[in-house]
Amino acid sequence: MNIHGKLNYVEFAAVDLDATKAFFSKAFAWSFTDYGPDYTAFADVGLDGGFYRAPLSAKVESGSALLVFYSATLEETRNEIVRAGGSILKEIYEFPGGRRFHFAEPSGNEFAVWSDPL
Template sequence: MKIHGKLNYLEMAAVDIEATKAFFSSAFDWHFTDYGADYTAFSDVGLDGGFYRAPLCSKAEQGGALLVFYSSTLEETRNDVVRAGGIILKEIYDFPGGRRFHFAEPSGNEFAVWSEPA
């Protein structure tokens, strides 16, 4: 939904667009629309956006924005991420208000997944 002054779209670099698409399709059931060989878009995942081909990635430790998914089954989602080829950067841990883990997808971009306290 387009609302003035609200976030509407997110674009991220991807070294390997095909591997990134395969990962998100497998781990989170995302669907993509390709716009040429160097750009792919996603929608209906909470925030629309896309990946563009570039030799860069976003990591929180380097000041990149950390995008955080929600999961009602944190351990199951962690297993789905690993099965799809994600690399766990921080195992499940408690934080004030819940639990979460961090992972990198095949192009190296860091994401997190959180859930309510156990």
């Protein structure tokens, strides 16, 4: 649903669209709609968005916003991300209010996953 003044869509660069699509499909069961060879979109995953072909990636160290997933089973989600081809940038750590880790998908975009405290 589109709501005035609310976040609605996010876009990321992706060096390898096919690898990025395969990763999110395997790790999070996302599906994609291609719009030509250089753009693919995702929907119904919490926030709609897409990936466009470009030699760039979103990383916290360069000032990028960090999109954070929620998981009820943090360790299982971490392991699934690795099995799907993601790389762990920061291992699981505690923070006030929960635990989380950071990962990169095959095109290098950084995301995090958080969970409630133990």
